[in-house]
Amino acid sequence: MNAAPSDDAEPLLRVRGLKVHYPIRRGALLQRTVGHVKAVDGVDLDVPRASTYGLVGESGCGKSTFGRAVLRLTEPTAGSVTVAGTDVLALSPAELRRARVSMQMVFQDPLASLDPRQSVEAALVEPQKVHGMPGGPTAWRKRVTELLERVGLPAAAAAKYPHEFSGGQRQRIGIARALVLGPSLIIADEPVSALDVSVQAQVITLLEELQAELGLTYLVIAHDLAVVRHMSRTVGVMYLGGLVEEAATEELYARPLHPYTRALLSAAPVPDPEVEERRERILLQGDLPSPAAPPPGCRFQTRCPWRQPTRCADEPPPLRELTGGHRVACHYAEEIEAGTLRPAASAVA
Amino acid sequence: MTAATTVTAATAEPGQEQPPGRVSGTGRARASWDRLRRDPAAWVGAAIVTAFVVVAVAAPLIAPYEPAGSQWIRQITPSDVPGPSEEHLLGLDSFGSDLFTQLVYGARQSLVIGVVSTLLGLLAGTVLGVLSGGIGGWVDTAVMRVVDIMLSVPALLLAVSVAAMVGRSSTSVMVAIAVAQVPIFARLLRASLLSQRGQDYVLALRSLGLRERRIVVSHMLPNSLGPLLVQATLVLATAVIEVAALSFLGLGDPDPAVAEWGRMLVKAQERLQNDPQLALWPGVCIAVTALGFTLLGESLRQALDPRARR
Structure with a gap:
């Protein structure tokens, strides 16, 4: 829409705090909302x-x-979406x-x-x-x-x-x-x-x-x-x-920093038999928790091999920038990368 | 499935020349038609329905006499109704009219009332179905409650009430049968539309910026009509039976000159022991006609169902 694309300064798509919550209703006649399925719960990104x-x-x-x-x-339930300067949610x-x-x-x-x-x-x-x-x-x-x-x-x-x-x-x-x-x-x-x-x-x-x-x-x-x-x-x-x-x-x-990303990448086979042989797989336990009742604190804590007794359970990690444009939502990203924190032994195969 | 294989082959090299004989597109309608043609039940059903329609339309040409004239009333005795003879193919009825002529004209009555009432029911049901399945929300709730109420009144009771209000006529029979059909069509169309609503193509059309009304009317509705067409054919069978049933109860046209299968059954009642043929022939007509529509409807349903593809 805008004539001059001014590089990365003004992203074409800008999303801030986007939330999509679906109400869970109970009752046949008088429906009351007993909770929400938080399908999307606060996403920021620029394209x-x-x-x-x-x-x-x-x-x-x-x-x-x-x-x-x-x-x-x-x-969407909340947030803002801007496409080429137009606030889509206000239309x-x-x-x-x-x-x-x-x-x-x-x-x-x-x-x-x-x-x-x-x-x-x-x-x-x-x-x-x-x-x-x-x-x-x-x-x-x-x-x-x-x-x-x-x-x-x-x-x-x-x-x-x-x-x-x-x-x-x-x-x-x-x-x-x-x-x-x-x-x-x-x-x-x-x-x-x-x-x-x-x-x-x-x-x-x-x-x-x-x-x-x-x-x-x-x-x-x-x-x-x-x-x-x-x-x-x-x-x-x-x-x-x-x-x-x-x-x-x-x-x-x-350089995947988040435990979930590491698990995802470790699950992908490598097209090289020798590397594949040595590939260390991080196994995630359990299933995706219900988005109707996400865990408090870090949303990945229920399956995280690096889960710590403090912070993970009660403090939601913000998506913070570590190095040039690399953002991660983990309290212990630096320690995990440095190897000072080890994953639970049961999670590595 | 030669078409599928040639199309797949073309994928490897997009822009490849089209195989011969596949110049223009063929819709799903063509595939359904091919399936229908191979189904013997469809042929039997279509033959019965065609015969029924031809007889009904060409009744004056086929019937040898005037209907319900009681022209041969003198030949009727309390104990005997003349059977088949040279002049009367199936004999006389208990009022001294030609039985065959009566049956031929009865087809006309069944066809007109059956088709008109089914069209009325289909039309009203489509309107209600589009309102509730197309708009949704409170409109859906309101319309469906109205339909529930309509559904809770038995068709016969309704017909009696309608007849009581507007008097005995074929119109009241039509209205009664139509009203009984409305909930069937409305619910079917609603369900069909709701299943369409979840489809990706509806989402795609919305993302292209089409108005909701256009999406419902020009895309979702045409894609939902298949089941409705099938149901209409099946309902025609029921309608033929209901026309007979309502006439049997004396709710049809009061004019005794109008020949009607249901009324013929009534007239046959008192002579059932001596002359069962009086009830047999109209009964056979009703059953065969209903069977014809059912066979046609069922094979249509199978032909239109993409899962039935072999």
């Missing part, structure tokens, strides 16, 4: 223009809800509809995210029509043809229906649809996890090419560490509704 931010976490950690809340597909419904031109989403399941009764052309023309894009039907159809070609689909695809395509082709259609209004921000929620590995690489390459060509800003949500590492400039690790660590990609993968 500079034309860069990619990768958000990782296990399923149920709230990363998808976060993506939807940023676009107000789920109404009226009509203003929000207009603002959607600049922020779009790519979904995980490309088949489910397309109306089965709409041909590809109809699906790509409709948003242009709804937003009154200039040029009329002829120009809209021309744009569809151009976009299909750009995402690597034949022109004949326009007349077909979603079920006639393969998974990879459908995701290309999903990407074309996200691009049709000319957005600057694209939130990709697990864009390749539903695809075959061979197709994943093609789709990732396509997303990267489009970013370079059109100056797009991506927020990529994924559980696959390799995908995020490949695509992102910055990576944020989410756990139980909150960000636990954030750093430049190489920094994060080379």
Whole structure:
């Protein structure tokens, strides 16, 4: 929206204190709220223009809800979202509809995210029509043809229906649809996890090419560490509704500071048999706690191999910056890195 | 599934030439139609329904005499009704009219009342279903409570009340049957819309900035109509039976010249022992017609269900 992208000074996407709490209601007739599921519980992040931010976490950690809340597909409970200087949460419904031109989403399941009764052309023309894009039907159809070609689909695809395509082709259609209004921000929620590995690489390459060509800003949500590492400039690790660590990609993968990140990275196999043999795995015990009743203090304390008797249980660790842009939410990050704190023996295999 | 394999092959090299014979797109409707064509039950159902509709529409051409004329009342004796003969294919009825003619015209009555009431029920049910499933919130709650109330009144009782209010006529029968159907359609459509609402494509359309109304009317509703179409076909079977039942109770058109299967059953009652054919033929007509709609509806349901794909 702004003419001059002033580098990292003004991030395209700025999120502050975003919370999505779902009320838990009881009672058949007179419903009362007995608690909240804190799906997203206070997330801050910045995504500079034309860069990619990768958000990782296990399923149920709230990363998808976060993506939807940023676009107000789920109404956030609190916080602020700014896209290119526009306060998204302050927009009226009509203003929000207009603002959607600049922020779009790519979904995980490309088949489910397309109306089965709409041909590809109809699906790509409709948003242009709804937003009154200039040029009329002829120009809209021309744009569809151009976009299909750009995402690597034949022109004949326009007349077909979603079920006639393969998974990879459908995701290309999903990407074309996200691009049709000319957005600057694209939130990709697990864009390749539903695809075959061979197709994943093609789709990732396509997303990267489009970013370079059109100056797009991506927020990529994924559980696959390799995908995020490949695509992102910055990576944020989410756990139980909150960000636990954030750093430049190489920094994060080379020097994970948060116990959760270390556990995640230690779980990924290494494509080198000798390194793989020596790889020390940190085993997490138990499951993700219920977001309806997150533990007090550090939200990771119930599964943390480095858990200390003090502070962890009663003091929530803030996301603090350790070294140049490396933020971590752990009281003992320095000690863990230095090796002065050892993990519980049962947790290392 | 040759289509799927060729499409998959094209993935490896995007931009590849399309395989011949697949120039234009084919929707899911085509796939459903193919499944329907291979189902023998669909053929039987369709044949019965077609025959029923043809007979009803072309009744004056098919029937050899005027309906319910009591033209041969003199041949009727307290102990005997003439059976099949040269002039009368199925014999006479207890009032001295041609039984075959009566059956043919009865089809007309069943079709008109059945179809009109089902269309009324479908229309009203769709409106209520869209209101509750499309808008949600308190509108949903309010509409569903109204539907619950409608559901709590038995169709027969309702028909009797309607007839008491507006008098005996085929209109009151139609209204009664339609009202009884509204809750079925409304609930079905609501459930169908709610299941659509959770779909990613609805989220995608919202993220594209479409108005909620447009999403509901042009996307969710068309995707929810399949089950409704099936239900309408199945409900037609029930409607045919209900038309007969309501006429049997004497709630239909008061004009004795109007031939109706249910009323024929009433007339047959007192002579059931000596002349069971008087009840047999209208009974068979009702059963076969209902069976035809049920078979067609069931095979439609299977054809439209993507999980039934083999």
